[in-house]
Amino acid sequence: MPTAPQNTDELYQALQENDRLPYGRTRTVTAEELVDAAEQFADPVPLIDALLELQEAYTYGSEPRKSPVVFARLLTLFDERPEVFDERLRHTLFWRFKWVANALRSLPEIPLASLRQWLTEMRDRYEKAGVGLQPYYGQAYQLAAHVGEDTALAYELWAGRARTRLSDCEACETCERALYHLAAGDDERALRAWEPVLAGKESCQEEPARSVSYALLPLLRTGRADQARELHLAGYRGCRRNPSMSGEVGRHLEFCALTGNEARGLELLAENRSLFDEVDSPLDLLSFLTGVEVLLQRVEFVGHGELPAAGYAGRSWTVAELRAELGARADHLAARFDARNGTTAHTDRRGARLERAPLLDGLELTLRTRDLDEVAPAAPAARVGTPAARTAAALPDSLPELIIRARELDEQGHPDARACWARLRTLTAARDYTHPEDPAVGPLVRLRADLLADEADRAGEREDFAASAALREEAAGLYEEAGAVGDAALAHACALLAAAEVPAQGAEDEAEATAAALTAAHASMVRLHEETPGLAPYQEARLLRLRVTALALRLQSSGSEEHIAPVLAELDLLDAFATRHGIAGQISGARLMRASTYALSGDLPRAVSEIDASLDWSRAHGPAWHLPRVLGLRGRLRLGLQDARAAHADLTEGLRLAADWPADVVDTSRLHGDLAEACMHLGRPEEALRHLTRSAELDLRRDRRTDAFCTYSNAAQLSLDLGRVEDCIALLDSLLAEPDAAAGELDDRLLAQLCLTRARALHAGDDLKAATAEFVALAAESAGWDDDPGSHAMIAAETAVLLGESGEFERAREVADQALAAHAKAPRYEQLSNCLRELARLQAQRQGAEGLADARAFLADAGRIADAARADAYQARGRSLDTALAYEHGRVNAYAGEYEDAVAALEKALALLGEPGPEQERAAEWAECTRLAGAVEGIYLERPAPALTRLDAAVSRLTALGHTEEAEPLTALAARLREQE
Template sequence: MARPKKRFQQLIEEIDRTPWGPAEQALVAEAVALAVELGDERLEYEARMRQTASANMGGATDVMLNSFAWCLAHHDADPQRFPADIDNGSADLMWQFKWMASSLRSSPAFSQEQIAAVLDDMESHYRAAGLGLSGVLTARFEDAWDAGRFDDAETLRVQLEATPRDEHSHCDACGRSQFAGFFAETDRDADAIRLVEEMIEGGFSCGEEPEHALSRVLLPYLRAGRLDDAKTAHLRSYRLAKDNPDNLRIVAGNIVFAAVTGNEARALAMVERHIGWLAHDGLNVDAHFAALAAFAVALDRVTAAGHGETPVRGADAASLVPLFGPHDGAWGAADLAASAWAAAERIGADFDQRDGTDGHSRALARMRALEAEQYDVPIRSDAFTAPAPSVAPVDADGWYERAMQLAQFGAEHEMLEALPRALEVEDPAKLAQLQSMRLGILIALDRADEAAELLPERIAALRAAGRDEQADLEERLGLATFGLNTPEATAGLEEEIAAAAALPAWSRGDLAISRASLHLQADEADAALDLAEVAARAFAEAEDTRLSNTTTLVAISALLSKGDIEAASSLLDRFLAQDDVSAGHRAQAHQTRARVRGAGSAYIEGATDADESCRLLAELGATRALAEAHLLAGALWEDADEPEKAVARYRLAARIGGEAGGDATATNFRMARAMLRAGDAVEAAELFGEVLQQEEQAEVSPGSRAMTASMLARSLSAAGEFGQAVGAHGYASELFGEAEEHADQAMAMTEQAKILARFDENDDAIALLESAAEIVRQAEDAAGARAEVLHSLGQAYGGRGDQRAFGLFDEVAALAQEHDAGWLLADVTDSRGRALAELGRVDEAVAAALTAADGFAGLGDSGAAGGSELFAARVLAGNQRADDAVPVYRSALEHGGEIPQLRQVAALELGDVLEALGRHSEAAEVRALTES
């Protein structure tokens, strides 16, 4: 183990390269403890200066105040040994001073006199150090604003704007964000929006920016009628803020947005996700006030939407009792809203008493006034489950019908849940049927011992119903007729079938269908079909429609098992055309036909079947089965290239499955993917981020997480958030590498490089592509990935006139020829032409580009053909060969006939070339094409 001082230095280095968060906080705590153990106050000072900054970013106010006070006392006692600035970012006492008054103000436990003393002490230190007063004015402005002294705050704001900026001023991001928040709160929405948009357009960011600024202009955007901008700002702000408990105030603003925009289910989900944060930082009471008011607004909207009895998960935590008070059972939305308002009012009164103002009561009044505001900004990642049209049975006979229908579909768990009330029926024949269904389900769930204990009840019910021969049969066979798959059970069935001639028709059918099911399990489809036919005749003789239809479904399964799709489809169609099919059987048949049609690429028809199965299951009151049915419907609508419809089905599947206690991670991945396909990149990015977080917590395999990270990166790119997309692609490549999925790792690196090149970070892009090329060569069976990576690296080299490009183009061309990839061959030929042009090899460049154009045209891609010709024409025109360029431009025009942008560019450039050649009438004629 390293010596203590060496270990301390290692910790400091690790702290300085670790992002803010729990891991970094643990390292800081270890460094402080080690310095204390060493008894070295200079080292302790280094560690505690970092601890102050760390605690500020992590919302550990008590730690921050204690650490700062220790450091300030040591600095004041010996400024030389304990300098104000240790040259480590925010580890600067004078910078940290700005956090102190704000932290004291955040709790009514600190008096106004204490806050004023800190502000005065701050100004004294600044003046003594010869620093500018911008930082002091900022702290005084924040104090006046937070206390509700708006006139004083406005005076200080104006003074602050006139004061020269210095190294202790707020950064561009924080300064704009702060003023934007003040403007929004003082009804200057246009000014608030202007400042935030300046910040975004300038690319300014900081520890909690731009997420804080974006949250501050959500309501101003809505009031200005800029609903799309508001939605984009919300999704970005929330995605950036949702993982740090210190961002509670930011999250509160986003919850209010969801509440007033018709997204009550989303608002409830956000409340549930963050309600535990109220216990995170006991001294940040002002953030608790803001959050409680936001929660109350949201829960009022949930109640108004008809879901006031919905339980709010997490609200009954013991740590929240001091805020909400004791409660019997789970908190419903309506009750919790009232308690949240009461807690916010109580806290607000404490602040107003401390400040001698009515600032917090006015803030609450503004929140209550939001009841009159409503905007339509649908966000589809959360929604309340549509109430199922099912009506609960009112008596035992009704529950009997419900249980039987559920069993006929195969909704095993739901049938067992309905069974206790169904078993209250008095008819012994019905009891016998219920017992039969129960035994079959228990066997299917591998609960044979439990089934064996219940078999005597089934036999007793049969005897009570006057069916002694069937009772005798089941006494001899035990659980064989209920699906038990053992050699003894199979032998018993075979023996009874051989001697079945004297049995009643129903019993003969029962034996046959039981053995047919075992044949199916053994992949003996023909034998299953033969016995299904025997069973069908027997049940028809017994006039049992229910079991006749069950037998048809077994026959359909057998036909599908042997691959006879045409016969199975025909039988399914005839079956669904019958008018004597129960809802349970009909739902099962529609679901089976949905899968068959999906497998045959009849996606729309299959999706329609799946939707009908969902409708029937909803009527039956199914839960888990309904979630799975919606998942199937979503997959089929996605395959049908109807992502909007897929999103709706996936959302229902996720919500129903989640309410039933299931894991909705996989469904949410599908929903996010469909959102991306539907063009909702920002929403998709948010949902992919949540899925990735859930996968991290569940410690799923690196390869699976890598795929999610890759999809997150694609969504971020589509949403225009390229900086975060680079990071997500980088994380995906790390995970793919960990999973030894070399082709995918190289592709992630390539996508990362493309974004870097887009912003002229060409050296970094090429370095990434070179690494990707080395990695992808390890994936010999991934020709597509090798071609993409090597082609991209070749293009990057070619853009710099690097001769190494041509060897890579040769490799890609060879892959294209080997795999008969004509379009790729044309594309790499086009890239070769562009690289040749960079080297001034005009004739070769033009020849390559025209060869590429011929290749594209031969494949029917007129747009790509025209693009290659346009490039060739430009090369000729740019090298004083205008006459040669004219026919090439004309060919590009012809290929661009149905591509307006290509046609317009080619026409304009050709017009200029003709004009330069003195062919004025031709130039005018060509230019006229741009107006047609």
């Protein structure tokens, strides 16, 4: 708190601002400071309000030891000055007796006798105050359940009584009743009791998140897995990183462990790592630690105890280490509660949770489905869709045989060469490595060159072309030292190509600079080819392939027609040479590139003809690992020809064949991405969503992170478009928790796009507070985008509307002004007009006549935007800006009670619209405008006759045009007006 409040007005303003903060240390410290500030005032009421705020901060900040101390001060003030406690303060005071009971119950150091004594105090106070005792019996039942006593009588004494004003809310009591049935082993009865809460009909600050966490396992046990999945996504979001709901977080982790989602469980544990240190309630901590242990125990059981796990701060943990540590702590906590209570209830309940077997082998919880192998810190699995051990099992045991085998596979371009090189890299790095003295193997320097060449390939795949070029040149030097002239020439040629692909720094025309670099690289390759004697056929074919690649990349960069013929000429040379020497891989590659070249030139029919021939040849002659690539290109070409069904068939077959090979060799990621596009064309968005997420995850595993995040961004937007709001939010939460995203190392615009989609999803999910906070942060960030004011205008406009929905019209006005300023630099006519009209509507609707002036100011701004759009010949994609503005003037004036002005504005809107025609959208807009004019005129201005004339004529016109659905609201309004006559 910058400065202490100097008067009660400042104090209450500070209390209000603090109340907007999330529960946690910042809010609690400020509340403590406000209590100190309140003590300076003579009036005790501000101090009471400050103490109430502080107790709330302690309660929901998981600091139960401090809550009773604050309440004791409040109770003393009540006893000393009962007259200053008005009805509001008195009700709040008596309500919070329950908070203290809950706090004391969560502290094992508080004797059981003291807990019972507090309940007696509560009963005496309630009786003296003349309020019902149902809340007291509710606390007595909860104590019995906590201790592990027979709860039947305590439950009946509570549940059989009528509710009072001091009873817990309906949602909380519903949860307690359901938990009673759950403890008795009756899942179905518990779920029936929970139904109104789980359906969202009853809620409070902790509900439905609390009920959801308990209901997850009963839902699974009764076969409602889909509902459990949906509730997990929504419920987890309601409790994550919240110290006062750490027990709920623990139950979500347990749910992950028992549904085959251990990898998601570890991800959620990392997100909630702070809870290990922030939870000060021993009872909540016991529940949280037990849920974490269920997860870690499961991860260790399936053989991944060595995985890293997010645990207590100050050191790194493996799953096995953390499980042992927190298991000992949780055992100690359970023993303390049992010692206090004189039962074994907490140890028994904890043991029952730890002994539960998985309820499902696998339940797909999120769009980003991963298993433990995929989150392991080791190198990614070599295969996607086949056992990772396939290649390793085939490696020769003999070192000379392994080296020879690696080179043979490399000559063929066979994917299994990679596993050989990886194994050799490990062997040669060992201190005791001894190179075999075998003429067939050659000297160590040649093997080191081979390994450098393989490393250069990996760098090139990461698009780190500068590193790739340097590694190739280093390899070339070692090959020359080993006397391998042909291999040295290949390494030099690869270095030339990689160097040409390094982005040109400071070039005015980057594409032109790249094309020039590739032209020079090709010329150097040709000279190198001509000047290198004694090349083996496979080496010469590779040099020809590199020459083609340089020219093909030049064509791709420039798009120039004059660059097409040179590519085709070089391809003819490569195809003829490879055919003469029977090099199947190069023949297939040449024909694939020829089809790509025709596609780049815009000759899709010729490209399809070439790819068809290439596919036939590859199926007959191989190599097998080329088939997925050939099918992938044919699928893309068919997409270009608008034949989505044929494209889907090709891409599906390509993906099936790709399962036999490493994902990076056949580019499985791209196959999934292209299949997603085909699915969208075929009207199968759910299938498209699965392919998008798989494509993105494969790119992440290959460290193509920008591509991955872009694809995931598209998947998130698609899931939002499909109405899968919680899936969208869960996906984005997972992505934003990735280390580079969390550290701000991701491209700032891409990160902002992810956050923007999340904010829109939060809004769609009716979490207005969270959505508004997200939008406000985005608006502040985008204000600094001097190179993109249009995006800032759009984000600020959406932010202003959300602030208006929250009733914060002053802040909404400020942000709308920012949007207008950015719009002046990069017009966003429709977005700004929509924003301003909506703000006007919201303010008039919320504030009536009092808000009319400000609402009209918003409409005046919208009018200026419409004028500018008209002058700029801008055509709105939706409604005409002028028509929409006139209609909004009518609606705003109607909300404010200015009915004559409302009718006049609506008449203007109808004139701008003109008579309805066959278009349904225009007819619907005209009908709604007519309906509102009729309602204002007939109901509020009490002129039913002209209103009926207007409505009857409109109904006849709409019916004659076939717009019967649009006419129904007008018919209903006319009937209402006739009834009132």
